[in-house]
Structure formats: structure tokens, C-alpha cells
Amino acid sequence: MADRASGSENRIDAWTARLAGLARARPAVALFATAWLVFTLAYFSVFLITGAGSGTGRLLVSALMNTSSAFVLAALLILLFERYVFDLKLPRQALAHLVLAPVYALTWYVVVIVSIGWRDGSLDVGFEVFPFSLVAFTWQTFQGLTMYSAVAAAAWALRLYRAQRSAAADVAAAAPESPRRVLVRVDDALASLPVRDISRISARGDYADIFAAGRRHTARRTLASLAELLPGDQFVRVHRSHIVNLDAVISVEPAGDGRLTVHLPGGESVTTSRAGARLVRARAL
Numbered sequence: 001m002a003d004r005a006s007g008s009e010n011r012i013d014a015w016t017a018r019l020a021g022l023a024r025a026r027p028a029v030a031l032f033a034t035a036w037l038v039f040t041l042a043y044f045s046v047f048l049i050t051g052a053g054s055g056t057g058r059l060l061v062s063a064l065m066n067t068s069s070a071f072v073l074a075a076l077l078i079l080l081f082e083r084y085v086f087d088l089k090l091p092r093q094a095l096a097h098l099v100l101a102p103v104y105a106l107t108w109y110v111v112v113i114v115s116i117g118w119r120d121g122s123l124d125v126g127f128e129v130f131p132f133s134l135v136a137f138t139w140q141t142f143q144g145l146t147m148y149s150a151v152a153a154a155a156w157a158l159r160l161y162r163a164q165r166s167a168a169a170d171v172a173a174a175a176p177e178s179p180r181r182v183l184v185r186v187d188d189a190l191a192s193l194p195v196r197d198i199s200r201i202s203a204r205g206d207y208a209d210i211f212a213a214g215r216r217h218t219a220r221r222t223l224a225s226l227a228e229l230l231p232g233d234q235f236v237r238v239h240r241s242h243i244v245n246l247d248a249v250i251s252v253e254p255a256g257d258g259r260l261t262v263h264l265p266g267g268e269s270v271t272t273s274r275a276g277a278r279l280v281r282a283r284a285l
Helices: 002-025 027-050 056-082 088-118 134-174 223-229 275-281
Strands: 183-188 187-195 198-204 209-211 215-219 234-240 241-246 252-257 260-265 269-271
Touching: 027 056, 056 134, 056 241, 088 134, 088 209, 183 215, 215 260, 223 234, 223 241, 234 269, 234 275, 260 275
Parallel strands: none
Antiparallel strands: 183 187, 198 209, 198 241, 209 215, 234 241, 252 260, 260 269
8 A cells, every 4th residue: 555655646746747847948838738728617617507307427528518618729829820810010019809700709619519419419320500699609709709809918918928039048158158267467478377366456546456376466457357257156346446246255344334254265355335236245145
């Protein structure tokens, strides 16, 4: 018994992991399937309340006929939107929606009444199709138009989401990688300096003093240009005249008036501005 229970739990965990992986890999498909399931349960609940005298199985079949046909048509709509409609100019898009919305609603209605006729008959003896009453037809048409609007809005939102993700990926790919080493002047020569060895950088006019491993190197660059060059997750501009390597910080203590004193190796310290203090505090756990 225990082995069977453990095996069932393992299978459930495996299926849960697969579904979670599908949701991460194909979020649009997962969202579509979830919406279909919720829609089906809602229809089934309504049929249970209003379908007195009908069996539970028959009501479930009716719910599935309604929702499955609606979502198959919605999937075709999304393909149509992606390939044709969304590439049109706005006036033509609006015209396309005005035409497609009633077409979708009426197509769904026809599919539903044919499905109901097939459910009540058979392919062997045939079946009859009966239209809904005026009230039921009006309600079905309203649902179709509402469903069309929801599908169009969701497809447009998905298109914007994909465009934003693509743009963010392009920006990330185009962003230059932060260097691991920089060249600094040592007398008349140049030396390669690991970025991790830099403890702080201080402005001196149009130049900047780089402090690393107990030595000071002068760079013919402004502090602003160096701040753009160095990795922002490691180096913080704590003052308009100072950049600090967070990996080199020994301790930080209040300096009064919203400022902080940052202690560095070799007995050095830097007093932040109020804005710089906020940046340092934001890195605290």
C-alpha cells in the first residue's frame, strides 16, 4: 500500500513538473488551456443550475461542445490576427474587427446547434438541427461578440508582450560587456589592472584617480565615463566625486545628515552624498 501511494505521488509530481515546464516554455499555450478549462467549468456549473432533468454526463457534454468549439474558433482567429489583421493600418483593423466579430459569433452559434443535433441523433439514423429561441439566440450572439472581443484583446496583449521581450533581448545582446581588466598608466608604460582590485575611483578635475592594491593610478577620463565602463552591480557612484567598489567595502557607518562613511582597505574612507547613501542602503539585505 505504501509503495503504491508513493508511486502515485511520484507520478503526480512528474506530471506537475511537466506542466510547470510547459507553462514556462509556452506561456501562451498554458494560458489558453487554463482559460478553456475555466470556461468549461463555468458553463458546466450554469448547466447544472439550469438544466433540471438532464443527466450530469449530458450536461458536461453540452458544456464541452460550447467551449471546445468556441476555443477552436478562437485559435483560428488568433492565427488570422497574427498573420493578417494586426499588420493592417488602424482604420482597416477596425473594419476587419467589425466584420469578423459577427462572423465569429454566428459561426460559433451554427457549430453549437449542429453539435447539439448530432448529440441527440446519430450518424446512422441522422439528426435534426433546431435553431435556438430568440432569447437564446440573442444570448448566444452576445456571448460570441464578447468572446471575440476578449480573444482580440488577449492576442494584441500577447503581441505587445512578445515585442517587448524581443526588444529587451536585443538591448541586452547589444549592451557591451563590462571589462574584467583595464589599462592604466604606470610612469611611461601601460599596465593591465584587474577591475576587481580597484577599491575606489575619485575625480580630480578632468582626470580620475584609480586606487587599487595600495597604489594610485591617474586616468585621463572623467568619473562619469568610468562609471559607464565599470559593472554597475559592483561599482556604485556614492558621491559626484567618488565611485566605490562594493566588494572592497569593509564597513559602513552613519556620517550624519543622511550621509554615510564607507571604510575601505588601507585605512581609506569615503563620505557619501545623501543620494549616494540611498544607493548604498538599497544594496543592503
